[in-house]
Amino acid sequence: MNSALLVNIFRFILLLAIQIIIFNNMNFLGYISPFPYILFIILYPVNGNKSALVVSSFLLGIIMDLFSNSGGTHATACLVLAYFRPSIFKFAFGLSYEYQTIKINDVLTPQRFSFILLSVVIHHFTLFLLEAFQLSFILDTLITTVLSTIFTIIICIIIIYLIKPNKR
């Protein structure tokens, strides 16, 4: 068995479990909750199989939906993020960057931060748009997106630093 594959499967299950047991119960100010489970999509290897990422993101989302009674909103948001991930890479790291050497779970640089920020914003906006499903709620959607994004990013960065301490 490939060790990268094992790490990914382990990450998939662990992030889902943490999300469902802990973070789904965190309601800051009543309605802001973080979704750090998308770290699975963010941390997926850059040169990994794209189709596998799309399928596993769909599974990740649908399991979240199963637990939060939300139809297919998480699944759609995860799919959109997984599909546009290469484009976000190009935007954040520049065209000429050596893609094979990028590691997201490392010290925070402006490029890495902009990549995480963009990913989280895209996921959250899709999620909350589909969850409200009414254009009259657009202002609410935007406010929740911004607040939840801040919350999610803080927790994502904490998790990245916890899992991968700097090797010196």
Add this chain to the structure above:
Amino acid sequence: MQQIFNFIFKNSNRILFLLLLGISLTLTIQSHSFHRSKIISSANFLSGGVYEKVNNLNEYLNLKTQNDALALENAKLKSLLFNRKDTTAVKKLDSLKGVKPEDLLVSKVIHNSYNVHENYLTLNSGEIDGVKADMGVINSLGIVGVIENTSKNYSTVVSILNKRSQINAKIKKSNHFGSLNWNGKSTGFVQLTDLPRLALIKIGDTIVTGGQSVIFPENINIGTIAKIYRDKITNYYTLDVKLFNDMTNLGHVYIIKSKDREEIINLEKREKDE
């Protein structure tokens, strides 16, 4: 033929994405329509089981508040027992009036959401206990929601904090009817719409369930009027109703298994057939 295969191989990722996107969007749209059989719901073996385990842990943290609630209920029952013949005593609000005790089923909330526009609860009783769709769920303070999906051991409830929820309600003292909705803003307040302007209301009046619905019996507490809006165009009031229940903190609930309900539905069906 060769070209078709080439095209598929070249765009396999995009085709896969579009296919899965189609599936998930279908599920999303389906979950927003009113009459549906929901495929992705938390009333299943996997999520129900996990929520039950998590809830067992959480219960320890809530022991104090649950104890307080039980002690309060005990005191109320004791006062009923000791003051039976006393007619001068102030009549307590009896939220379970109109419900026969044999129709009530005690159940436990194992998962509760209140931070999105469409909120659901998961209960730990299901078809085995005789729970069916469209049964009402209440607790000692007031209404909680309506059963939507059931599995063998679990069921999901459309909370009153759900945009799709619509419950018939009335002003307790004047019998004017309206329908109870939620605008998705605050977990402490729901809205009573379509209440005729003829109704004499003031802030603080009690809102109870109306007799027109077959889901809830009449006169189950909902809340008190907190704000009154007058619609300038139509002749209706819209009210903000402060709930008696704290929807963010629910423990044990009662499911109403009314036998009258089937009788009424059958009767109305016969009427339609003729």
